[in-house]
Amino acid sequence: MREGSRRHGFRIGQIGSASLVSLAHGTNDAQKTMGIITLAPIANGTLAAGATTPLWVIVLCALAIASGTYSGGWRVIRTLGKGLVEIEPPQGFAAESSSAAVILLSTHFGYSLSTTQVATGSILGCGLGKEGAQVRWNVAGRMGVAWIVTLPSAGLMGAISYFIADGVGGTAGILVDMLILIAISAGIYWRSRSTRVSRKNVNSEWTGTVAPAQAG
Amino acid sequence: MSSWINLQAVGEIVVVGLLAGAGLPAIFALGLRALGMPGKGHVTASDDELAGGSTAGIAIATVCIAVVLAAIGYGIYIIVISGHGAK
Numbered sequence: 001m002r003e004g005s006r007r008h009g010f011r012i013g014q015i016g017s018a019s020l021v022s023l024a025h026g027t028n029d030a031q032k033t034m035g036i037i038t039l040a041p042i043a044n045g046t047l048a049a050g051a052t053t054p055l056w057v058i059v060l061c062a063l064a065i066a067s068g069t070y071s072g073g074w075r076v077i078r079t080l081g082k083g084l085v086e087i088e089p090p091q092g093f094a095a096e097s098s099s100a101a102v103i104l105l106s107t108h109f110g111y112s113l114s115t116t117q118v119a120t121g122s123i124l125g126c127g128l129g130k131e132g133a134q135v136r137w138n139v140a141g142r143m144g145v146a147w148i149v150t151l152p153s154a155g156l157m158g159a160i161s162y163f164i165a166d167g168v169g170g171t172a173g174i175l176v177d178m179l180i181l182i183a184i185s186a187g188i189y190w191r192s193r194s195t196r197v198s199r200k201n202v203n204s205e206w207t208g209t210v211a212p213a214q215a216g
Numbered sequence: 217m218s219s220w221i222n223l224q225a226v227g228e229i230v231v232v233g234l235l236a237g238a239g240l241p242a243i244f245a246l247g248l249r250a251l252g253m254p255g256k257g258h259v260t261a262s263d264d265e266l267a268g269g270s271t272a273g274i275a276i277a278t279v280c281i282a283v284v285l286a287a288i289g290y291g292i293y294i295i296v297i298s299g300h301g302a303k
Contacts, residue, residue: 005252
């Protein structure tokens with residue numbers, strides 16, 4: 001079969017498999033975010049104890065996750081699809097399909113897991129199976145370290161936010177927290193612009209870092 | 217041990233996950249392969265396009281893709297009827 005039409009066919013397939021990963025992400029990962037946000041008004045007494053997730057939480061979470069994927073997605077795509085192992089549409093299609101299947105099944109049984117971890121595992125597997133492909137274990141190791149560091153640092157951030165909000169007190173404390181977090185997010189975003197990853201350079205040669213050698 | 221790991225669920229995830237996660241892409245790939253079979257119909261498509269070559273190939277591809285779509289539809293149906301909104 002011709003290489004061009006093979007790529008084309010699997011790229012069409014990827015539209016379906018990527019959509020299924022999105023669906024799986026929504027049934028699993030996104031539920032945690034919505035659950036925590038719903039828990040806050042319940043703990044505060046704003047919502048009744050038996051309340052279901054309000055519509056505004058669902059809409060806001062969907063918007064936030066979509067805009068995060070839109071703004072930061074290229075960097076993750078590059079790390080997973082180029083840095084970890086260089087994959088082509090057939091591998092991407094296989095990795096997405098198996099990720100979607102595993103996550104949707106786990107959702108069905110009520111297990112919460114991480115889309116990132118499942119997808120990384122699938123991509124590693126595809127990379128090992130692809131002839132001549134090289135898995136960059138140092139990239140995999142760096143991701144593993146990041147996952148371990150995430151747990152305590154997220155806890156630390158939560159504690160710091162609580163002490164600031166509690167120290168200042170009331171609505172003002174929440175606003176101070178919010179302004180600090182917005183400032184930090186803006187700083188991270190601004191910093192990321194200097195080594196921008198976009199559709200133009202997402203597949204540039206991997207030189208050891210997420211940021212491609214030449215600014216695209 | 218059993219309060220930590222639901223072995224039956226893990227087993228089902230492994231078996232169904234293999235069938236759906238590896239089997240369906242394999243059927244899709246077979247469909248693509250069939251679509252790419254050489255034949256009379258393949259004349260005008262440029263090198264990067266997917267075009268049905270032979271009638272038999274197109275028929276096989278249609279069956280393969282229909283099986284994949286049906287399986288996905290069934291899977292989503294199962295999740296929707298057992299999910300949050302169903303109650």
